[in-house]
Amino acid sequence: MSERGLTPIIQEGFTARADVAGERLVFKLTGTGDMAAVKPLERALHEIHAEVAHRGLRAVDIDITALYLLNSSCLKALVSFIYAIMTAGPRYDVRFLTDARLSWQTRSLSVVARMAPELVSITAKT
């Protein structure tokens, strides 16, 4: 996506790609966030944190509207990502985009929002 580049994740059952839109980086996850997705997701979130710092972006949108499962290890990867923003900086906002018809998405991510309400928000798209 840039001269530095963030490699998209493309594997059976799970894909993820990042794109910059203005001052935001949009990270879209698709498919099933299961055991096979954990390591690539951890790597991608690490790269995103570095890319946001490099570009001086103000926010990250993590779009999970096309995700059909998110296991606890993938959730933990998101928790660690937020923890890195809270402790190491730079600080920027993280907005999760969920599908309002899939109520589990907002429910699953609410634990991340409760951990860092000043940084994290959840927007359910109808």
Add this chain to the structure above:
Amino acid sequence: MSSVQGTARLFVSLKFSPREHLVAAVSRLVSEFCGLVMDNKDTAWRFHMAAQELAENVTKYATSKDVSLEVEMTSLDGVNVMRVTSRNETTPERLLETARRLDAIKNAEDPVALYDRLVRESAPVPGISGLGLARIRAESDLLVDYSIEGTELSITVHSPVNLREGA
């Protein structure tokens, strides 16, 4: 067929090698079954999530070459109860640690507060989440029980469910 908890409408036991690529297939079977018989998609998802977490747990921590996931639907006095049970053998150290965690999860007056605390504690620790069992109780509202026989750990999640008409 009848069980202690009532008449079994369905009982399926899936025995499999604790391998990562089989977990998704096993949890999908549970999901598809729940989607077929339950009248509420969100309830079906809660059991899918629980089955996924249980299947991942047995795959990560089993010391035996086979593990199992059982799905049981029983009916008693018009109340239908769905149960998903994982069984695996593991080390004595792991049994102790899991029993300690499960006691805390089972007896938590506020499962969400417990889950929040475990998430905060795990945040600085890289790698394994250790959050799956707490998540089941906090996020799905399913009840969690467990038993240990020798080196075998059985974890059951269960809840009354409403079935589709004709299911």
